[in-house]
Amino acid sequence: MRMQSPVVLWNFLDGRRGHENQVRAFSNSVSALIPAQVREIRLQPEQYGMRGLLPSRWRTLLDHLPQPDLLIGAGHRTQASLLTCRRLYGGRSVILMKPGLPSRCFDFCIIPQHDTVRSSHPGILRTSGALTMHRRTGHIESQRKLILLGGPSRHYCWDSPHVIRALQSLLDSEPGPWKILTSRRTPADFCRQWSQLQSDIPVLPPEDSAAEQEFRQLPSCSRLVVSCDSMSMIAEARATRADVSLLRLPERRRSRITREINRLISTATDVTPGEFLFRLPLLNTVGPSEAERCAALILQAIRADTVTTAQTHTRQLPASSWAGLLGRPGTVPADLHMSGIP
Secondary structure (H helix, E strand, C coil), X not given: CCCCCCEEEEEEECCCHHHHHHHHHHHHHHHHHCCEEEEEEECCHHHCHHHHHCHHHCCCCCCCCCCCCEEEECCHHHHHHHHHHHHHHCCEEEECCCCCCCHHHXXXXXXXXXXXXXXXXXXXXXXXXXXXXXXXXXXXXXXXXXXXCCCCCCCEXXXXXXXXXXXXXXXHHCCCCXXXXXXXXXXXXXXXXXXXXXXXXXXXXXXXXXHHHHHHCHHHEXXXXXXXXXXXXXXXXXXXXXXXXXXXXXXXXXXXXXXXXXXXXXXXXXXXXXXXXEECCCCCCCCCCHHHXXXXXXXXXXXXXXXHHHHHCCCCCCCCCHHHHHCCXXXXXXXXXXXXXX
């Protein structure tokens, strides 16, 4: 398959900010390398998960869009839809996670190092963490300080009194114009208790336009505090090269995520009394970001694959077969095997 000029990118969005930021980080990086048109496809509940495998959920819905060169998604909700739309409309699939389906269902899988991968699929790229949209490129505002809070997850419990004690400890040691950005997972009882105790520190929910504006200005922050329940939120914070501290939460169970968080905590340069907050060392962000590196490698692989296919007349699987849906429609040359990339 020869890519169009400009290339067409279909971003599949599942309504979760962390996943959507990763998808946009990758598509933005592709767009910075070659001319591209980006189309965003917001999934509806009837398209979540394996329901997205049904062609009837998609047929004719996207006919008005230019056919895609790359179909990009993150999160379990997007996987089946990505494969079905690749079957119906063509293009190559890029999943930004360790997929729940076999990795060879996708043309490319961008998987963080903390995830265990046993597949020999040549289209796997390993990254140091989640892909991020934000990088520090301009002015730092010393008075801009944000607290980014998640909520209960499969890996961490949420304890509102514990979080409140941690934040009060922070404010005692670092007074300043702090703002708190919550997520859809942040319990309502925390927001209510906090507003009663600290009404001068605003809490901005995700549906507030002011919260979105603050998040876009993340790279200009001098200080960030992040609860440890979201790897993508931590990655976004560290990519800015701000002074970042992790707010530790009680573990629900031992997992790859908690092990990675504990590894980060072990590198802390400062710990508050009571072991509430762990200040992390600055991340070295010299050179391309992980999103930029992955975008360049995937474009390189596609170009090489196009040449190889043209020279050898590699037979493509018919789009109407289930093999065309669950198998890879193209090949990646052996010299571009990416599984071992650090």
